Amino acid sequence: xxxxxxxxxxxxxxxxLRSINSDMETTQNRISSGYRVETAADNAAYWSIATTMxxxxxxxxxxxxxxxxxxxxVDVAYTGxxxxxxxxSEIKAKLVAAREPGVDKTKIDKELTELKNQLVxxxxxxxxxxxNWLNNTTTTAAGTKExxxxxxRDASGKVSITxxxxxxxxxxxxxxxxxxxxxxTKDIDANxxxxxxxxxxTRDYFLIDTGSTNGTASSGTAIALTSGTSxxxxxxxxxVVDSMLTQMTDAASNLGAVNKRVSMQEDFxxxxxxxxxxxxxxxxxxxxxxxxxxxxxxxTQQQLGIQSLSIANSNSxxxxxxxx
Numbered sequence: 601x602x603x604x605x606x607x608x609x610x611x612x613x614x615x616x617l618r619s620i621n622s623d624m625e626t627t628q629n630r631i632s633s634g635y636r637v638e639t640a641a642d643n644a645a646y647w648s649i650a651t652t653m654x655x656x657x658x659x660x661x662x663x664x665x666x667x668x669x670x671x672x673x674v675d676v677a678y679t680g681x682x683x684x685x686x687x688x689s690e691i692k693a694k695l696v697a698a699r700e701p702g703v704d705k706t707k708i709d710k711e712l713t714e715l716k717n718q719l720v721x722x723x724x725x726x727x728x729x730x731x732n733w734l735n736n737t738t739t740t741a742a743g744t745k746e747x748x749x750x751x752x753r754d755a756s757g758k759v760s761i762t763x764x765x766x767x768x769x770x771x772x773x774x775x776x777x778x779x780x781x782x783x784x785t786k787d788i789d790a791n792x793x794x795x796x797x798x799x800x801x802t803r804d805y806f807l808i809d810t811g812s813t814n815g816t817a818s819s820g821t822a823i824a825l826t827s828g829t830s831x832x833x834x835x836x837x838x839x840v841v842d843s844m845l846t847q848m849t850d851a852a853s854n855l856g857a858v859n860k861r862v863s864m865q866e867d868f869x870x871x872x873x874x875x876x877x878x879x880x881x882x883x884x885x886x887x888x889x890x891x892x893x894x895x896x897x898x899x900t901q902q903q904l905g906i907q908s909l910s911i912a913n914s915n916s917x918x919x920x921x922x923x924x
Contacts, residue, residue: 609912617905624898630886631895637884646883657876659751659759664869669729670747670764671862677733677771678855680726684719684734684773685848688784691715691807691823692841698825699834709825716808719784723774733768739778739815742768749865764865766858771851774808778815783847784808787820790836793843805840 630636637643637650691712698708723735736742750762775781787804791797804820823837 613909613912627895636886650884666748667866674859676728681852695838705825734773736772737776779818780816788840793839
């Protein structure tokens with residue numbers, strides 16, 4: 601039946617054209633934005649996952665910055681410790697030289713004084729972002745310092761921050777307000793270091809006197825030379841300085857290990873961020889090759905749809921020919 605009131609062919613062609621235009625709009629949005637899933641309406645599950653992972657990646661980016669800051673602190677402490685080891689090694693060599701008969705010990709002591717001043721300068725200068733792991737200006741132990749090392753999300757969705765810990769009590773060279781806290785300022789018993797010791801009486805020595813009366817002040821003998829310093833006293837001083845050097849070497853080794861760990865964690869976080877970005881891309885990014893091909897096909901379909909609608913509309917005009 602042919603009707604001029606209801607054009608079924610035109611309605612069908614129009615419906616098809618609307619569907620084609622909707623698909624074309626979706627494809628054009630994907631091409632312009634670069635995303636297959638741009639909003640929650642596109643795919644709620646994928647959008648939720650991608651949004652959460654993007655947020656986690658921002659947190660990891662901050663962790664990366666924190667690791668850089670932590671690495672700088674460790675580097676500064678290690679550099680200062682390494683320089684201090686060189687100076688203490690020089691002090692040890694000067695004391696060994698003072699053991700030689702006929703040496704002017706007072707002249708060597710002047711060199712020792714300058715080397716001590718250099719140690720103080722190194723300890724006070726090894727500071728980064730307000731933190732100094734070599735010079736403790738409080739009356740309590742420096743304790744453990746933390747470096748933010750990671751951001752994790754478990755299977756239940758709960759998040760946590762992981763940290764790298766550094767025991768700065770073992771790296772303290774100078775206890776500015778409590779001499780017992782510093783490797784160079786605390787009392788060290790030479791008698792305990794003497795392999796030929798015959799008694800138990802302590803023979804305490806320290807290298808640097810901060811002059812502080814707070815906390816626990818060193819009560820032993822300062823490592824210094826006079827014309828009356830005996831060979832036995834020089835031997836004790838050498839043993840004590842060697843003990844300090846051993847402690848400093850251990851501390852430097854620990855700092856080096858932490859530095860390596862921070863470096864490895866930085867690489868891991870960077871790789872993890874890249875992997876997360878790649879995973880997000882697989883979920884929500886549009887395949888531009890596929891979308892461009894689809895757009896070309898839809899454009900062709902659109903032209904055919906318009907032509908089909910035009911033909912359907914012209915059928916009504918043909919009825920006029922029957923009344924002429």
